Amino acid sequence: MAYQALEHLFSPIQVRHTTIKNRILSTGHDTTMPVDGTINERLLAYQRARAEGGAGLIVLQVSGVHESARYTTHLLMATEPECVDGYRKMAEMCHAHGTKVFAQIFHPGREIMEAGEGLLAVAYSASAVPNERFHVMPKPLNQRMIDEISAGYVQAARYMHEAGIDGVEFVASHGYLPAQFMSTQINLREDEYGGSLENRLRFSVDILKAIRAATSDDFVIGMRISADELDGGGLDADEVLEICQALQPHLDYVNLTLGTSASLGGAVHIAPPMAFKAGYIAEQTKVFKDGLNIPVFIAGRINQPQDADLIIKNGQADMCGMTRALICDPKMPNKAQNNQFDDIRACIGCNQACIGHFHKGQPISCIQHPQTGREQQYGSLQAASERKKVMVIGGGPAGMNAALIAAQRGHEVSLYESGKQLGGQALLAQQLARRAEFGGLITNLLQAMSQHNIDIQLNSRVDVAAVQAAKPDVVVLATGAAPYERPIEADDSILKLNAWQYLQGTAPRGKSVLLTDWRCDWVAPGIAELLVKQGFDVSIAVNGLCLGETLPLYVRDDLSATAQRLGIKLIPNARLYGYDNGTVYLQHNTSAEAMELEGIDTIIACDGQVSVDELGDALEDLGIALYRIGDCNTPRTAEEAVYEGLKIAAMI
CATH class of the missing domain: 3.50.50.60 (FAD/NAD(P)-binding domain)
Known part of the structure; x- marks a missing residue:
């Protein structure tokens, strides 16, 4: 039974004829896991963790509807019949865990990030108005291309319907192609697609009507749109509300976010970092909830279930997108419903391994939960075949995670830290302006460690004699780094x-x-x-x-x-x-x-820092299994430290 305080978050919601078991949503987000435009086993494993963890609804990452929609080289494509098999596997997997699944249908218009072979892509938009962020000058769409792209949206929806996906989400957020038609500053056309609001919405209305005709009455059709693009050249809140009200007869829900891909200032809101107030989007969405007669979903740095429950209670939204929270802890919904709030690994909004990886063209993960994106390898850690005495030296993020994972696998673990508290450099990082949440990395690790019998020794500087006296089977060295003093x-x-x-x-x-x-x-x-x-x-x-x-x-x-x-x-x-x-x-x-x-x-x-590894050099000749992790290898970041703690402890 749901905990009393979260009765709103864990109440079901009906969207058209589809009942979603709770109000927790994983919004559509790029994972960089597809390699050939289709759903693969890695992406299935990634989403399976979120379905098993209790998410009510998963919206898949964008699926391109036309060859000109390839805004990166690793998006899904829904342009050929062969795509249906992957979507069917995804639908069956989500449904097996009681989770509903929608798919985003997408064209970026002028918002092209990259193209194949290092070449610049041909970009299209409603008019020849340039993109500031990617420095793209698009070509205006002619009627033939409008017809092709529109047909692509409809065909993609038909493929999703055939595959058993519960609905589609028409992506008009972040200044993508539908929003480019909607905008008076980007759409300068003088034909039937430009000028009046009715004309500027014609592109979207024609597609939404055709999708309904091509699918079925129970198929959900929603739209993602930025409640405010927060950019002088984009749609503002008043315009977006008017647009949503006009499109409401053709939609079963709207999914609101903030910002635009078109400018640096607007793009910050695509995945707002920890400097932004938690759940700040909700301050702007009640007017949409009050002004619309269909469910309103929102997403914008909602990283705690208590915050999401309050947003719904206050009438600011019907569902809450908690994407990075689910990247950080896929089991968050089940933990919250079972009143295990202290065990939830809370997202700190660092953006380093989630969207930070995406922007590097790498599969997404999480600095706190490196199992994310690596579910096939580390999603289900096996108990150790032989219980060993593991001595972890150094109590920063690397050592803490190594001790945690080793203990979870059944080893006898002791953790030695020379200072008076665990945390390493994260204790300094949390003192920086607007970085206090970085301390959550340590709080979360401490809570997880408290569930296991780990012998923690503070104020304990370890030398060779101490290691010999302890007689460990394995030493994991996580002695970190010290400030580098540049000679001048x-x-x-x-x-x-x-x-x-x-x-x-x-x-x-x-x-x-x-x-x-x-x-x-x-x-x-x-x-x-x-x-x-x-x-x-x-x-x-x-x-x-x-x-x-x-x-x-x-x-x-x-x-x-x-x-x-x-x-x-x-x-x-x-x-x-x-x-x-x-x-x-x-x-x-x-x-x-x-x-x-x-x-x-x-x-x-x-x-920067230099590695502290004198003890490691002294231990190499003792004949004890020795592993170095984190900054004592070479100074890097918390992401490498936590990942190496997992990697080494998983193999002991």
Whole structure:
């Protein structure tokens, strides 16, 4: 029985003639798992984890409806009869777990990210209005192409219906092709598709009517659309509400999101990072719920079941998209329904391994749950064939996950940490501006570890003698890293700190602070934001093209916007050369020309780390099975640390 506080989230909902068992939705999202445009075993395994975990509805990632819809090289395609078999397998799998499944039918229009063989694609739109983000100038669609693409939508829906998929979702969100026809700023046509609202909706109306005629009365037809594209060149909330009301007779639900793919500022809302308030979309959607007579689904950083239940209770939506929450913990729905809230591994909105992988062209995963995307290999860990004594040295994310997985598999596990608490560098990361949720990585691991008999030894610095005394069968070394001190020529006229020293409490001197950002990640921007709010005058010398160059795109773009709003001065392509007599010397990292800065009081160096592995070198000759994981191999990120903890512990 559902826990009393979540009675709204776990009540069923009827959409047309289809009953969905709860209000938790996995929205359509690219996984980068398809390799030939069809549903494969890897994608089936990925979605099976979410169906088994209790999601009420899974909306599949976009399926292209025409050859010109290939906006990436790894989307699904629903243009040939051969696609039906894969969709049928997906439908049967979801239904076996009581989960309904819809499929997105899709054309990006001018929003083309990449094409095959490294070439630029031919892009189409309602009119020749360029895309800002991808720098695409589209070709206006003629009537023949409109007819072809429209027929493609209908044929794709027919294939889904034949396969047993419960419905289709017409994708008009994020500035994709239907939205391009809807927009007065993009649709400049003077024919029957342009001008009045009726004309601008003709493309969508004709397709939606034809889908109904080509399928059946019980087949669900919904639409995903951005409630506000949050971009000066896009649809605003008033326009979108009017559009939804006009299309309502042809739809069984609307699925609201925010933002647009067309601009950097608008695209941030496609997968809003942790800097954004949890569930912030709900503040804008009640007007849609009140103004429409069909169910309203929403998605926008809803990562906790309690938040989703409250949104539904408050009449802001009928279903909540919790996609990244389900990537982080596929079992979240079942845990929430069984009142196991403490056991839910909460998404922290880091974007690193989910959409961050997608933007790199790699299958998605999760830094906290590396089993995601690797379900075939790690989805069901087997108990160890022989119980071993496992000694894990180092209590950061790598060591914690190694200890957890080894204990889950039945080993006798001890975890040694030289500090007073577990967490490693994540304890510093959570102190950065708007990064407090990063501490959830540690909270979640601690909770999972508490379910197992792991001997945790804090304030315990391990040496060779301690290892010999413990007589382990296996040593997992996770001793991490220490700040790298870049050699420079300098005097004592300027105070120089490293990022760790600042975050551990050492205060800057004077008024003007320069951060040197070799990492090009979120450390320097996060410290800079803290400093500005403390009243310092802040500059960042970035050893790259832009702030956050190595980060997932939406995190990077949010950091860039924040730096501009706060007046943080940015110096790109710069490395620290030295300082004396109050003058800082920088060097341009491509031209090698010198740059001088006067009036700097403190430098905070974000120069990365070096591995701490002296113990490992000393243990190699003892004859004990030894594995290194995380930063003691080479300094990287929490994602590699947690994954390597899983990988090694799964093979012991």
